[in-house]
Amino acid sequence: MKILIADDSRVMRQIVVRTLRQAGFGDHELIEAADGKQAFEMTKSENPDLVLSDWNMPEMTGIEVLRQLRAAGNDVKFGFVTSESTPEMKDQADAAGALFFIVKPFSAERFDEVFAPILG
Amino acid sequence: MSVEVEVNENDLAEMVEQVWESYLDPEGISPLIPTYDENQPSEVHSSVSITGSWTGHIVYASSTSAARRAAAAFLAMEMDEVSEEDVSDVLGELANIVGGNVKAMLPPGALLSLPQVVLAPESTARFPNTQRISGVYGVWDGEPVSISMWQSRGDNKEGAE
Numbered sequence: 001m002k003i004l005i006a007d008d009s010r011v012m013r014q015i016v017v018r019t020l021r022q023a024g025f026g027d028h029e030l031i032e033a034a035d036g037k038q039a040f041e042m043t044k045s046e047n048p049d050l051v052l053s054d055w056n057m058p059e060m061t062g063i064e065v066l067r068q069l070r071a072a073g074n075d076v077k078f079g080f081v082t083s084e085s086t087p088e089m090k091d092q093a094d095a096a097g098a099l100f101f102i103v104k105p106f107s108a109e110r111f112d113e114v115f116a117p118i119l120g
Numbered sequence: 121m122s123v124e125v126e127v128n129e130n131d132l133a134e135m136v137e138q139v140w141e142s143y144l145d146p147e148g149i150s151p152l153i154p155t156y157d158e159n160q161p162s163e164v165h166s167s168v169s170i171t172g173s174w175t176g177h178i179v180y181a182s183s184t185s186a187a188r189r190a191a192a193a194f195l196a197m198e199m200d201e202v203s204e205e206d207v208s209d210v211l212g213e214l215a216n217i218v219g220g221n222v223k224a225m226l227p228p229g230a231l232l233s234l235p236q237v238v239l240a241p242e243s244t245a246r247f248p249n250t251q252r253i254s255g256v257y258g259v260w261d262g263e264p265v266s267i268s269m270w271q272s273r274g275d276n277k278e279g280a281e
Contacts, residue, residue, distance in 0.1 A: 008234075009209065009212065009213050009216070010209055011191075011194055011195065011206075011209040011210050011212075011213045012213055014194075014195055015143070015194060018196060056232060056234075058234075082220065083216055083217045083219070083220025083221060084220040084223050084224060084232055085220070085224045086223070086224055086228060087228075088228050103221075103224075104142075104217050104220065105138050105139050105141075105142030105143055105217055106142065107141075107142055
């Protein structure tokens with residue numbers, strides 16, 4: 001499977017990659033986007049099976065990326081990995097069709113719990 | 121105008137503990153040991169601003185050595201492999217994570233800024249019309265680290281300086 005990691009923080013992308021490996025998902029193909037617009041474009045051009053997206057990013061926020069993908073008829077599995085989490089954000093994510101909402105700081109156990117059912 | 125803050129020192133301490141457990145000390149062998157010294161020195165700092173339902177700043181400050189150590193822990197590198205860019209990025213991420221967690225406890229309508237990183241002591245920062253309302257101060261492997269919250273005063277009208 002191909003997984004797109006979208007976060008404007010290089011450090012956080014590295015941590016997400018490392019945590020995916022620790023949780024046993026290191027064999028999947030991992031690609032990265034450094035802002036929301038890039039995430040949107042790469043989701044269309046690279047056809048990942050899963051997108052893990054930060055919320056607050058330059059160019060487009062994560063929720064804008066998800067909404068625009070859905071508006072364009074793209075049904076990719078999509079969820080958020082973010083340091084910000086409010087009930088309103090979770091509601092917006094749910095309404096837009098997000099599969100999960102992981103809050104930073106996160107652990108490998110949390111990744112396993114969320115991704116095992118998705119990635120098998 | 122800011123509301124009364126609903127994030128207290130214990131909340132802040134809990135967030136900081138989670139950051140240590142998840143990233144800085146996953147083995148649980150090198151926790152942040154409280155000093156309760158709000159005037160402890162720092163050499164670098166990072167901050168995020170929150171505006172809206174609460175207005176103020178979250179500041180992460182430490183010695184250069186503790187910042188390098190944090191970068192090494194975050195990036196799974198040795199301390200001597202860590203570049204200045206790594207240190208900056210990790211300091212920014214630390215402020216962002218704590219700031220995001222603080223925001224989650226505030227009433228709806230708060231906006232979080234992108235982080236600012238300054239490779240100079242926290243004492244060089246000046247946040248106009250603010251007062252420190254809470255903080256966690258400690259030593260990590262003998263090196264100073266602090267996380268503090270600065271609230272803008274209620275009479276500080278948005279846009280007015």
